[in-house]
Amino acid sequence: MGEHRTLTVQLGERSYPIYIGEGLIDQAGQRFIEHGISSKSPIMIVTDEHVAVQQHLVRLESVLKQAGFTVSSAVVPAGETSKSLAVFEELVTKALQAGLDRKSTIVALGGGVVGDLAGFVAASYMRGIRFVQVPTTILAHDSSVGGKVAVNHPLAKNIIGAFHQPEMVLYDLSTLQTLPQRQVRAGLSEVVKHGLIWDAEFVAWCDENADRLQALDSDALGYALFKGCSVKAAVVSKDERENDLRAILNLGHTIGHALEAVAGYNQLLHGEAISIGMVGAARLAVKLGAPEQVYTVTKHVLSRVGLPVRLPEELDTDLIMDAMKHDKKFQEGSMTFIVPVAIGEVEINHTVSASLVREIVEELKQEA
Amino acid sequence: MGEHRTLTVQLGERSYPIYIGEGLIDQAGQRFIEHGISSKSPIMIVTDEHVAVQQHLVRLESVLKQAGFTVSSAVVPAGETSKSLAVFEELVTKALQAGLDRKSTIVALGGGVVGDLAGFVAASYMRGIRFVQVPTTILAHDSSVGGKVAVNHPLAKNIIGAFHQPEMVLYDLSTLQTLPQRQVRAGLSEVVKHGLIWDAEFVAWCDENADRLQALDSDALGYALFKGCSVKAAVVSKDERENDLRAILNLGHTIGHALEAVAGYNQLLHGEAISIGMVGAARLAVKLGAPEQVYTVTKHVLSRVGLPVRLPEELDTDLIMDAMKHDKKFQEGSMTFIVPVAIGEVEINHTVSASLVREIVEELKQEA
The missing domain is CATH 3.40.50.1970 (Rossmann fold)
Known part of the structure; x- marks a missing residue:
């Protein structure tokens, strides 16, 4: 067959x-x-x-x-x-x-x-x-x-x-x-995410094969989708009804959802917003003690597959913070973030202060 | 408590x-x-x-x-x-x-x-x-x-x-x-049904306690609801996703649903239509070889709790037959019926002929 x-x-x-x-x-x-x-x-x-x-x-x-x-x-x-x-x-x-x-x-x-x-x-x-x-x-x-x-x-x-x-x-x-090229790249965002939360080797593979992926090389794409689905399947199998573990799939989504809401859907594609959100989560991780490499690798691999890593300056920080407060993961002044502690490994942090997040949002606008 | x-x-x-x-x-x-x-x-x-x-x-x-x-x-x-x-x-x-x-x-x-x-x-x-x-x-x-x-x-x-x-x-x-008296009686229809499909003793109890039930005697009602729920729970526990066994809960419903549709909802309450349907199923059972007593007891106990057992003559037989053909249980000329083979015991019969059902509908209009 x-x-x-x-x-x-x-x-x-x-x-x-x-x-x-x-x-x-x-x-x-x-x-x-x-x-x-x-x-x-x-x-x-x-x-x-x-x-x-x-x-x-x-x-x-x-x-x-x-x-x-x-x-x-x-x-x-x-x-x-x-x-x-x-x-x-x-x-x-x-x-x-x-x-x-x-x-x-x-x-x-x-x-x-x-x-x-x-x-x-x-x-x-x-x-x-x-x-x-x-x-x-x-x-x-x-x-x-x-x-x-x-x-x-x-x-x-x-x-x-x-x-x-x-x-x-x-x-x-x-x-x-x-698929249009922009849709291809945006789609690769969640593929890379699955590497970042679970599989460092696959992140390295994405880096090496970024050109083939963007060119829709069938073999590369088949492998990437297989790996992406595998990670998600592993997480979901352990936690079908979304208790704790499944939350790690939300890497980049707290900031990402807020960006989508503020920019207007379709202005910033979901994958693009999540890409910026993952860079934000990596910045946050480093501030919380993770090695600098978590940030540099995250940003590098997302850039390699053609995704934005910088937050558009015209998006208002107050509006972004407000949008995050409507997120289900926000509770009484502290926020829940999925934080990468190493490439391929994340933790759930329930006590990230809103002021630290605001700092990150500002920094994301300066991203080179 | x-x-x-x-x-x-x-x-x-x-x-x-x-x-x-x-x-x-x-x-x-x-x-x-x-x-x-x-x-x-x-x-x-x-x-x-x-x-x-x-x-x-x-x-x-x-x-x-x-x-x-x-x-x-x-x-x-x-x-x-x-x-x-x-x-x-x-x-x-x-x-x-x-x-x-x-x-x-x-x-x-x-x-x-x-x-x-x-x-x-x-x-x-x-x-x-x-x-x-x-x-x-x-x-x-x-x-x-x-x-x-x-x-x-x-x-x-x-x-x-x-x-x-x-x-x-x-x-x-x-x-x-x-509750209005008519609603009380209509509600008792499904209670009695649970006896008829599963528990002959409970049918006898309903007969003996029919007056207390209609008078909403708290103790009688509590017992009847307990028994009714017990039968349904036993059936459902064995067959949560409605495969074969759960179908027995539809005793009286093939004719009953058709009567509701033809009479117009609220003209004939659900429980009333099901009561007439159960008498029909009992008549059918006797024609298929069950003891006469299946019919006489079914009719008697339903009458005792104040339910109708006779099909209103003004309801058109053709329309009733048509309504039944829209039922999910109807397939290519033969119909599926839940048939009481004894009081407290039913079988699923997939090969009841439409002409026999028409005969039953006519007879139900003559019910004394």
Whole structure:
């Protein structure tokens, strides 16, 4: 079935494989059958307008039909605004009209937005039906592991959701070839993050292979996604319901989320904001006693894959601090930060003072 | 803490107790503390307009406040129409405004509608927070066991939902004293059903104690709810995710649901429709070889608790048959029925012919 890597996310009864390789969409029919997905019950593919105009949707539909499945597709607008209860309800309507039953499967073909949205439909339709992810972005490697699915509420992101593990993830590297360069780099941010929290060797590898990654070299990308998913899977397997350990996945996210909120979503892409946030966390680490190298290596490897490491000067420090105070991780004057104590190793620090964070934010604006 | 019965629903890590007795609302604060519900995170009570005007809400709010909890309440319109995504979204808004966090608890004070709705909010808010049920109807004894929570879609009832087990159920019998007589009888329908599928002795007990039950005698009611919950808990514990066994809980529901749909909801209460449906299932059983007594006892005990056993003649047989064909249990000309083979024992029959069912429907209109 062609060359590919397979990773199993270990979650007891709910364990599932992630297949990573070129052309996996063309094997979808066979994979579905191998995984016991019944062709007696209709399948619904959920995707967005950007993906739908490419060949991926047509390929996926036709290969599943050839394998004997009844397939319908629902196309939602591209972008975060589709993660709403209104679009969710439309998808349930379409699922009902297409006759989806308890043994049906919903397939998410797209990036994180489509995965989160379609996953929440799968989690709640008839109290939960099967779900398959076919990610088409690098960033989606992150959301394809962990089972978190959700939609937004006007007052809060991802506030309505569930934990719902997919049956499998089909990561077809050929879908990534059409990504815009800025999206590629932003996606690599979470890949590098997985190295920084867990695997120093992989961080060194990212540095050495940065050019190949940015050029979307299939072999390099396959390896990087495999490693990124592996780290996330290891963390999630130990802590499925997000207690302590899972928090380490938030490296760079406290500052990063605040930057996204202040800059406006889409101004600063998620991966870009997290990159700056990780540099901030590394600066913080050094102030708290970590070796200087934690900061220099973090900054270096992120620059190498083309990510910003400097906080745009025009973003107001007060607004950034305010945004952080709305973060769930902020409590009574002290903040919780994921702090790298070495490359590949982080700690959770619950007592970082707000004034120290303000200092870091100012310094990030001076970053060379 | 006063006299009460306790039943534990055995579901491994998610096991929970059902407390049944007079005045349990007044002990809610203490129970919450015993169950490790944190007073650091706000609690939200969800109830409906009918319950809110009674003293139960005030009692529950004040006892929880006295115990140190931060409490807010959300009141939804009474009736099935509140089980919508729109009301669900309003409740999420209120939860956000009240500052509910991951360690918060949502309390459902009311009947099945409030339990289903508030339960789905608890299941999906921040991907799942704690949930406590305080049922105020007899019928809710049924939905308080099993963890099924849901809202409706315009095209289908209960289609959007989850399995979310409560931390505990506080069944305060004093809340039942204000129920209208018709609601009382309709609620007893599911109580008797639990006897008919599982426990012949309890069916005999219902017959002997029918007058005390209809008079809302606290001791009789407490025992009946305890037995009803016990049967459901036994079935659910063996089959949490609704595979085969759980289907037996649908005794009377194939015909019953069709009657509700044709008569119009609220014309025929759920319990009334199920009562007629159970008589139909018993008639069917006898035709399939069960002893005549299955039919006579079923009909007798349902009549004794004041429930209808005859199908209203004005309901069109064709429409009833059509409604049944939309039922999930209908497949290609043959239907699935839960058939009592003896009092206290049922079987699942997947090959009941539609023509035999039509015969039964006609006969149910002639019922003496």
